[in-house]
Amino acid sequence: MTVTAIGAAVRRKEDHRFITGKGQYTDDINRPGQTHAYFLRSPHAHANLKKIDLSKAKAMPGVVAIYTGDDVAADKIGGLICGWMIHSKDGTPMRAGPHPILAQGKVRYVGDHVAVVIAETLSQAKDAAEAIVVDYDVLPAVVEAGKAQAKGAPQVHTEAPANTVYDWHIGDKAATEAAFKAAKHVTKLDIVNNRLVPNAMEPRAAIGEYDAGNDALTLHTTSQNPHVARLVLSAFIGIAPEHKLRVIAPDVGGGFGSKIFIYAEETVCVWAARKCGRPVKWTADRTEEFLCVAHGRDHVTRAELAIDADGKITGLRAKTIANMGAYLSTFASSVPTYLYATLLSGQYAIPNIYCEVDAVYTNTAPVDAYRGAGRPEATFVVERLVETAAREIGMDPAAFRRRNFITKFPHQTPVIMTYDCGDYKASLTKAMEMADVKGFGKRRREAARRGKLRGLGYSTYIEACGIAPSQAVGSLGAGVGLWESAEVRVNPVGTVEILTGSHSHGQGHETTFAQLVSSRLGISIDNVSIVHGDTDKVQFGMGTYGSRSGAVGMSAISKALDKIEAKAKKVAAHVLEAAEADIDFKDGKFTVKGTDKAVDFGTVALNAYIAHKFNPQELEPGLKEGSFYDPTNFTFPAGCHICEIEVDQETGVARIVKWTAVDDFGNVINPMIVEGQVHGGIAQGVGQALLEGTVYTADGQLVTASYMDYAMPRAHDLPSFEVGMTVTPCPSNPLGIKGCGEAGAIAAPAAVINALTDALGTEDVPMPATPLALWSIIAKQSKAAIAAE
Amino acid sequence: MPTVTLTVNGRSVTADVDSRTLLVQMLRETLHLTGTHVGCDTSQCGACVVHVDGKAVKSCTTLAVQCDGASVVTIEGLAQDGKLHPMQEAFREHHGLQCGFCTPGMIMSAVDIVNRKGIVDEATIREELEGNICRCTGYHNIVRAVEAGAKAMVSGTPVRQAAE
The missing domain is CATH 3.10.20.30 (Beta-grasp domain)
Structure with a gap:
């Protein structure tokens, strides 16, 4: 029996099924009598629905049913919800328009759901959808955040005048203004944080199924949080009460936030399954994903940094317009507010911060949390400001950072957060050594001889993870608590099942969670199985996002294991005929202090179930314990990423030549998995900085709706990464974990753009910094240089 | 039909x-x-x-x-007689997968690359994987896996390291 310690780079238990093609994703599942759903989607960004004629379509071969918004309304099925209440400056609640699962009277973006066709085959459903005749009264559209509030702009929802969902603020305005008045230097930047499409490789899918005998529904869906999906479908949308609705999220092929949300399609599938009496299956094609999955980012920001004569930052202020798209998605309102502006202190002691955020509706796909969710936007603002400020005042960017780093903990920022621990100088210093920053000047000169512009950029990021203390988020408007649950079931032979409310869609929980159990109970990870993603098996849970599975989910397991250990000691005391106080438990063995009497964990487990050796009046049989763990604080992973880049002056092609990441995630359970998370995060951040641009035309057509048009990072776009770590154990949870899932995506965009602005000698480099964008900057600079001669 | x-x-x-x-x-x-x-x-x-x-x-x-x-x-047909193909083993050993969705195609392409080109360097692997997109791994560990899988396929070098 091998114990697998915390900190071991053990290979993943789940991999065998994935490398042999035996994974089971939602689209791999088929149910007897299954039908196929196809959604007729709006081709217009904004239009009134005058008439929908289904007569011809309903007569098409294989058609089982066709439903529209009228059928939804007739069944009193509620709309989709946004679960985080934000109040405007004047105290009024956010102004949210309705979000029906099938359009009622109006469509508000290209891809909006007009009707669902349910047929024997997918081809028949598609053919019938073509025969539906819709009379649209096309309206003008607004797509850009910066234009949504303009006078005369098309109104997306009558509930939100000037398309403004809320105008929110945080921080001390007067004190911040005073800091700017007194500043020696002020750095100003206009920043566009580009809209991204999450693009989990598994497209979303759902199968709704009705069991008439028991009047119960089952939904298989591609979800990061099946219990939250069940809660929303039951309590808010009114599909069925929770005890009559089972939600299963089997293997899920990536999420990155996009599979947190409750969407129209799965809601329609489970509603329609009861209505037509047959299982209803839907799988998105990639273009549907581009059109209708919740997008990410899309901020327009004016940001300023105030600096005194000593090079100390004295204030930061920002005004952001956040594009929400056509409807408020499940957690959309929280992203540009409490997940964004609360991180504007970065790693720095900034005494005064003030931020205003206007959230606006536009005729585009809804925008919600995407890997990092608000924190990449905050880091981009802070790290671009800091790098630019250092250059403007003639200080080395690393030295400027050092001068302003927070060094004492806990540290209360002016924007809610209390950082519990960290060592920002340590991660910066280590990253600079690994990146050989000292040798950069030589490398830059060598590159120049080859006609390449070489630049180096830092990003010393911070994020708030392990979301989150329920009382705290409740006071900020969250509609839910953000604890996590765990149940530890010890079988009579000493094997263990862990039931967790966390959900793995690539993170490797089946391995890391088993490592925790192995190290605590002294049993092999092969004797531990992790059960997740099924509301009939796991009682409740809040799911996986915000790097919360380690800090919150595993803490819940740890708490439940404490209870297991306590009870097992009582059983062991009876087995060993000793006093409970004399029992020690270590390395899977219970021993009696001062004797050589010992019994292993498996024997104690068996005795807990056969219950021959203790009085059931004093001790209940069995060995099963649960815990709901509510964190005491956010966690604050932080670190330093350094990007070194070369730009070809002839073509504008940027190539990352060296990437160094040094992250402080607190204690690490499995460094192999953690490094993998860092790699993937960096790739998504580099994608944002160099490749990925979501382009809507002025009339709201999404022109980047396939992999032919939207530049996903491919293997040759990226280098290998140098990844290092520093550790300050997190004091806010029992395992000392901070979380690692989002770090790369948060750190990377600023590192890339800081490197590019260094290479090109201008602060005005857009994202994505495509070859055309960079070539245009270089061409403009050459023209100016020639003109000056 | x-x-x-x-x-x-x-x-x-x-x-x-x-x-x-x-x-x-x-x-x-x-x-x-x-x-x-x-x-x-x-x-x-x-x-x-x-x-x-x-x-x-x-x-x-x-x-x-x-x-x-x-x-x-x-x-499903890559493993023979219950024994994983070296490229499958290499993906597991080098953590070349996370959510697993792109993995079957990635492994099948990787085997094809080695069948055509033998042992390949990093730059070649990255170019050859042009037609396979992964959103999880940043390709870093996929490249390591293909390097190791190629060695194992060509020269029989075992993929698995001595210690975990």
Whole structure:
């Protein structure tokens, strides 16, 4: 029996099924009598629905049913919800328009759901959808955040005048203004944080199924949080009460936030399954994903940094317009507010911060949390400001950072957060050594001889993870608590099942969670199985996002294991005929202090179930314990990423030549998995900085709706990464974990753009910094240089 | 409906399929070999890569009838006699997968690269993986896996390291 310690780079238990093609994703599942759903989607960004004629379509071969918004309304099925209440400056609640699962009277973006066709085959459903005749009264559209509030702009929802969902603020305005008045230097930047499409490789899918005998529904869906999906479908949308609705999220092929949300399609599938009496299956094609999955980012920001004569930052202020798209998605309102502006202190002691955020509706796909969710936007603002400020005042960017780093903990920022621990100088210093920053000047000169512009950029990021203390988020408007649950079931032979409310869609929980159990109970990870993603098996849970599975989910397991250990000691005391106080438990063995009497964990487990050796009046049989763990604080992973880049002056092609990441995630359970998370995060951040641009035309057509048009990072776009770590154990949870899932995506965009602005000698480099964008900057600079001669 | 006969993972199969049926649909829906995935609709992502007569093919843009008489190997047929193919082992050993969705296509492409080119360097691997998209790994560990898998395929170097 091998114990697998915390900190071991053990290979993943789940991999065998994935490398042999035996994974089971939602689209791999088929149910007897299954039908196929196809959604007729709006081709217009904004239009009134005058008439929908289904007569011809309903007569098409294989058609089982066709439903529209009228059928939804007739069944009193509620709309989709946004679960985080934000109040405007004047105290009024956010102004949210309705979000029906099938359009009622109006469509508000290209891809909006007009009707669902349910047929024997997918081809028949598609053919019938073509025969539906819709009379649209096309309206003008607004797509850009910066234009949504303009006078005369098309109104997306009558509930939100000037398309403004809320105008929110945080921080001390007067004190911040005073800091700017007194500043020696002020750095100003206009920043566009580009809209991204999450693009989990598994497209979303759902199968709704009705069991008439028991009047119960089952939904298989591609979800990061099946219990939250069940809660929303039951309590808010009114599909069925929770005890009559089972939600299963089997293997899920990536999420990155996009599979947190409750969407129209799965809601329609489970509603329609009861209505037509047959299982209803839907799988998105990639273009549907581009059109209708919740997008990410899309901020327009004016940001300023105030600096005194000593090079100390004295204030930061920002005004952001956040594009929400056509409807408020499940957690959309929280992203540009409490997940964004609360991180504007970065790693720095900034005494005064003030931020205003206007959230606006536009005729585009809804925008919600995407890997990092608000924190990449905050880091981009802070790290671009800091790098630019250092250059403007003639200080080395690393030295400027050092001068302003927070060094004492806990540290209360002016924007809610209390950082519990960290060592920002340590991660910066280590990253600079690994990146050989000292040798950069030589490398830059060598590159120049080859006609390449070489630049180096830092990003010393911070994020708030392990979301989150329920009382705290409740006071900020969250509609839910953000604890996590765990149940530890010890079988009579000493094997263990862990039931967790966390959900793995690539993170490797089946391995890391088993490592925790192995190290605590002294049993092999092969004797531990992790059960997740099924509301009939796991009682409740809040799911996986915000790097919360380690800090919150595993803490819940740890708490439940404490209870297991306590009870097992009582059983062991009876087995060993000793006093409970004399029992020690270590390395899977219970021993009696001062004797050589010992019994292993498996024997104690068996005795807990056969219950021959203790009085059931004093001790209940069995060995099963649960815990709901509510964190005491956010966690604050932080670190330093350094990007070194070369730009070809002839073509504008940027190539990352060296990437160094040094992250402080607190204690690490499995460094192999953690490094993998860092790699993937960096790739998504580099994608944002160099490749990925979501382009809507002025009339709201999404022109980047396939992999032919939207530049996903491919293997040759990226280098290998140098990844290092520093550790300050997190004091806010029992395992000392901070979380690692989002770090790369948060750190990377600023590192890339800081490197590019260094290479090109201008602060005005857009994202994505495509070859055309960079070539245009270089061409403009050459023209100016020639003109000056 | 045309009748298509294929040898899939060493077994002969015959099915009547609609003439517009794609190879991936026949594999997934008729033969229930769901290891081959569909991640896009423009032949870009490579989650659907299988081998047809020994060559890597995107099964989402191949008609089943085109493959009549061909020998098809899918991810389910790569392991032989219960023993993982070295490339499968390399992906596990080097953590070349996270969510697992792109993995079958990635492994099938990787085997094809080595079949064509033998031991390959990092730059070649990155160029050759042009047609396979992964959103999870940043490709770093996929490259390590293909390097190790190639060595194992060509020279029999065991993939698995001594210690975990």
